[in-house]
Amino acid sequence: MTEILERKKTARLHRAWIVAGIGFVTLIGAAGFRSVPSVLLDPLxxxxxxxHATIGSAVSINLMLYGLISPFAAALxxxxxIRKVVGGALVLVAAGSGLTVFMTSSWQLLLCWGLLVGVGTGAMSMTFVATVTTRWFFARRGLVTGILTAAGATGQLVFLPLIAKLAGDYGWRLPALLVAGIALSVVPLVLIFMRDYPSDVGLRAYGAPEGSTVGLRVAAVGNSAVRALVALKSAARTRTFWFLAGGFAICGASTNGLVGTHxxxxAHDHGMPHTTAASLLALVGIFxxxxxxxxxxxxxxxDPRYLLIGYYTLRGASLLVLPSLFSEHVEPSMWVFIIFYGLDWIATVPPTVALCRQWFGADGPIVFGWVFASHQVGAAVAATGAGAIRDAFxxxxxxxxxxxxxxxxxxxxxxxxxxxxxxVP
Structure with missing residues (x-):
């Protein structure tokens, strides 16, 4: 009888896939929330x-906090x-986006879209992916990391054309209210279906062998902020951390900060309509x-190191030729760029998460949070710097x-x- 029950339990869909599914939906929303400012630059x-530099500064604060909050969110x-942190983050996003409809000064944009939305989305960043995959999956970690990371592209795909259309037809306030409503609608899903550890529902992590400690609840000791800082202090003693952080800072500058924001x-500077350019950026998300x-x-x-070398090399080559591809109409060469660049957009995340897990063990998600923070610092610098370059030249x-x-x-x-x-174990 026991063997029959065990077979039935094995045959059922593992709860880890349900948790991953809710994470996917949450990350789709987070990506959509962050993509809105890039479409609203000209309307504002x-x-x-x-x-453009002032509006870009709000985006910069958003991007920087999105990264800097990550390691503390992982420790929290x-x-x-997970449920309390992500649920609270969604409420912050809803407040920040909804309050923008009342703003009259630029500092209010910095407060709402920069501070509130930045902190909220920061708690739903790639460290959320690292935490879910580390706790809930023993097998297929790389694949699930890739799927959850791709949720960011899916969110961009869903939101960008819709927001551009709504902003063009009804003004920028309706998209801001739409974001607030969607953020609130995701909260019940997180509270009902998300669980913190497999052991909370009597399971082992997906693919974990008998006796494995992966997926067992671990009591957090001490202050979360202190733990995040201690993990940073330990990781900062290694060259690997600085190479990962430096590379990821450039990754952020060359994706979210530059292409995602500007x-x-x-494209509009070269005569292309906003809706067409936004659709191209959404296609980046498809690929x-x-x-x-x-x-x-x-x-x-x-070996994840070799993957990173290939990804960064190919991305750099595509960006060098991009200025010659802009025109009033979408030429075949631009389609080639969109496909090529899209395949490489955030492909760097799974190998970077894997290297953090290999080098830093149980602190891997928190260390990845700091690496991801450097990603967003780079993105913030690029968002402001590119706007300043545009204003100057x-x-x-x-x-x-x-x-x-x-x-x-x-x-x-x-x-x-x-x-x-x-x-490291």
């Missing part, structure tokens, strides 16, 4: 007269649980889904060339990471 400029998830405006899932599959099988060309050159440097840093003889 037209209504309030704020410069150990202390309070591609629509740069990123395939690229990131494939990257997760490859990470389970290949009337074109983004210099920004594209600088980003392409930096990607070559990121590939070099990835090559300098040495293999760890034995992964």
């Amino acid at each position: 400029h037209d209504e309030f007269g704020w410069s 998830m150990d202390k309070l649980g 591609f629509v405006t740069a 990123d889904i395939a690229g990131t899932v494939a990257s997760g599959w490859l990470t389970d099988r290949w 009337g074109t983004y060309n210099l920004a594209w060339y600088l980003a392409g050159g930096l990607c070559a440097f990121a590939a070099l840093m990835s090559w300098r990471i040495r293999p760890l003889p034995q992964p």
Whole structure:
């Protein structure tokens, strides 16, 4: 009788896939919330007269907090649980987005879209992915990391064309209210279906062998902020951490900070309609889904260091040729860029998470939070810097060339990471 019950339990869908599914939905929303400012740059400029650099500063604060909150959110998830942290984050996003409809000064944009939405989305960043996969999966970690990371591309795909259409037809306030409503609608899903550890529902992590400690609840000791800082202090003693952080800072600058924030405006500078440019950026999301899932599959099988070298090299080459591809109409060469760049958009995440897990063991998700923080610092610098370049020279060309050159440097840093003889438990 016991054997029959065990077989029935094995045959059922493992709860880890349900948790991953809720995580996917949550990350779709988080990506959509962060993509809104890139479409609203020109509407806000037209209504309030704020410069691109000023509006870009709000995006920079958002991007920087999205990263800097990550390691503390990872530690807080150990202390309070995933459900409470993510549920509270969604409420913050709803408040920040909803309150923007009442703003009259630029500092209010910095407060709402910069501070509140930045903190909220920061708690639902890639450390959320690292925490879920580390706790709930023993097998297929790389693949699930790729799938959850691709949720960001899916959110961009869903939100960007819709927001651009609504902003064009009804003004920017309706998209802001839409984001607030969607954020609140996800809260019940998180509270009802999300669980913190497999052991909370009497399970082992997916694919974990008998006697494995993966998926067992671990009591958090001490202050969450202190733990995050201690993990940083320990990791910072290794060259690997600085190579990962440096490469990921360039990753953020060349994706979210530059392309994610300024591609629509740069294309419009060459006569392309906003809706067309936003649709192209959304297509990047389509191809990123395939690229990131494939990257997760490859990470389970290949040395993640070599994957990073290839990704950064190819991305840098594509950015160097981008300025020559902009035109009033979408030419075949631009389609090639969208496909090529999209496959590489955030394919760097699965191998970076894997290297953090190999080198830093149980502190891997928190250390990845700090690596991801560097990603967002780079994105913030690029978001403001590219806007300043546009204001000074009337074109983004210099920004594209600088980003392409930096990607070559990121590939070099990835090559300098040495293999760890034995992964840290």
